[in-house]
Amino acid sequence: MHKRDFIRTLGAASLGLLFGDALWARYAALPPQELAQDEAFWERIRRAYLITPEYVNLENGYYLMQAQPVLEAFVGHVRDINRQASRYMRTRQFDDKAAVRDRLARMAGVPPAELIITRNTTESLDTVIGGFPWQPGDEAVMAEQDYGAMLDMFRLQARRVGIVNRVVSLPLDPRSDDEIVRLYEGAITPRTRLLMVCHMVNITGQILPVAKIAAMAHAHGVQVMVDGAHSFAHIEFAVPDLNGDYFATSLHKWLGAPLGAGLLHVRQERIAALWPTFADLSKADDDILKLNHTGTHPVHTDLAIADALDFHEAIGIRRKEARLRFLQHYWTDRVRGAPGVTLNTPADPARSCGIANVGVAGLAPAALADALFTRYGIWTVAIDGAGVRGVRVTPHLFTSTAELDALVRALRELAA
Ligand SMILES: Cc1ncc(COP(=O)(O)O)c(C=O)c1O
Numbered sequence: 001m002h003k004r005d006f007i008r009t010l011g012a013a014s015l016g017l018l019f020g021d022a023l024w025a026r027y028a029a030l031p032p033q034e035l036a037q038d039e040a041f042w043e044r045i046r047r048a049y050l051i052t053p054e055y056v057n058l059e060n061g062y063y064l065m066q067a068q069p070v071l072e073a074f075v076g077h078v079r080d081i082n083r084q085a086s087r088y089m090r091t092r093q094f095d096d097k098a099a100v101r102d103r104l105a106r107m108a109g110v111p112p113a114e115l116i117i118t119r120n121t122t123e124s125l126d127t128v129i130g131g132f133p134w135q136p137g138d139e140a141v142m143a144e145q146d147y148g149a150m151l152d153m154f155r156l157q158a159r160r161v162g163i164v165n166r167v168v169s170l171p172l173d174p175r176s177d178d179e180i181v182r183l184y185e186g187a188i189t190p191r192t193r194l195l196m197v198c199h200m201v202n203i204t205g206q207i208l209p210v211a212k213i214a215a216m217a218h219a220h221g222v223q224v225m226v227d228g229a230h231s232f233a234h235i236e237f238a239v240p241d242l243n244g245d246y247f248a249t250s251l252h253k254w255l256g257a258p259l260g261a262g263l264l265h266v267r268q269e270r271i272a273a274l275w276p277t278f279a280d281l282s283k284a285d286d287d288i289l290k291l292n293h294t295g296t297h298p299v300h301t302d303l304a305i306a307d308a309l310d311f312h313e314a315i316g317i318r319r320k321e322a323r324l325r326f327l328q329h330y331w332t333d334r335v336r337g338a339p340g341v342t343l344n345t346p347a348d349p350a351r352s353c354g355i356a357n358v359g360v361a362g363l364a365p366a367a368l369a370d371a372l373f374t375r376y377g378i379w380t381v382a383i384d385g386a387g388v389r390g391v392r393v394t395p396h397l398f399t400s401t402a403e404l405d406a407l408v409r410a411l412r413e414l415a416a
Pocket residue numbers: 061062120121122123146147149198200201202227229230250
């Protein structure tokens with residue numbers, strides 16, 4: 001990324017002001033791993049966010065606040081569309097949305113005709129689960145550590161159609177990728193039709209070897225649906241690398257788009273068999289837009305996805321991933337092995353990135369989250385289920401090492 005691009009995309013009034021030419025040239029030349037540890041650089045990025053002084057937000061996994069340039073652009077879209085009203089909807093809405101979709105498709109590395117903009121991962125994955133041409137007795141495979149809404153959607157198909165759900169439980173520190181692949185394979189039978197797998201498990205931050213799992217599943221004739229809620233715009237990959245049939249994410253998470261933005265990718269040859277949730281019979285069976293008929297919706301949100309992409313691309317996914325992994329290890333390395341502290345995140349650095357989960361002996365997860373917030377002003381979320389007991393800690397680009405020092409101190413005191 002050249003400095004000029006950085007400024008063009010973010011506007012002279014925003015991030016561009018934070019870097020002079022010479023300074024940016026110096027930063028841009030640094031390898032991402034080195035830049036990841038340069039607090040002065042990230043302090044400038046932090047200034048692009050309006051951060052509450054009331055508490056330290058280490059729960060950015062639910063959704064990510066918009067950076068100020070994105071927020072300002074979003075508000076501009078709200079005003080603009082309010083002014084143009086139905087004329088906008090009747091003349092420009094669909095072309096504008098298609099242009100944003102094209103940019104997302106480029107980022108995802110998929111053909112635009114295989115991608116739709118949705119409201120979130122839930123809508124995207126449930127569109128697949130609910131629209132899958134299930135027959136009674138068909139089977140699906142998933143993990144206990146998958147997201148609750150999707151697990152419920154599979155349970156709904158069990159009630160409604162009579163499918164059978166087979167649920168595995170993921171080991172946090174597998175000896176190898178193969179152990180995980182074999183675990184999923186053990187749940188496959190001749191009746192299995194669909195396997196759901198998280199790219200990054202939300203409660204532990206564990207990154208799964210999705211491409212290997214998908215290769216195994218395909219060898220058994222099983223389709224693969226990837227929950228990428230936490231991986232997209234967090235770690236570097238292209239959707240086809242994962243080798244799945246379906247991929248979904250929420251853009252209000254790691255991309256920092258406004259709330260209510262997500263995407264669904266369906267491989268072209270899988271589109272025709274899916275039943276839409278909401279009918280739009282004007283679309284051909286193999287047109288992915290048949291899955292995207294949600295009626296009149298907040299189009300300004302769709303537009304602001306492009307602004308979030310500008311911000312994300314200006315920083316660059318390699319720099320972002322390196323910083324997020326650095327931040328996670330900054331604090332986990334300081335408490336891993338400390339008496340009374342349990343990390344519920346893989347020890348292998350390749351199996352996690354920004355998200356980690358920590359438990360303290362003698363404190364229920366809710367009590368730990370409460371103590372962190374009320375005594376130390378640190379906001380996290382309690383996780384108590386699927387074999388995971390602790391609080392999830394999710395820093396972001398604006399998180400400073402000083403804030404993580406405070407977390408480390410708090411954990412050590414609480415564990416003592
Ligand atoms: C792994 C995973 N999948 C799906 C979702 C659902 O995301 P959304 O609520 O944006 O639809 C989440 C939300 O946290 C998640 O962590």
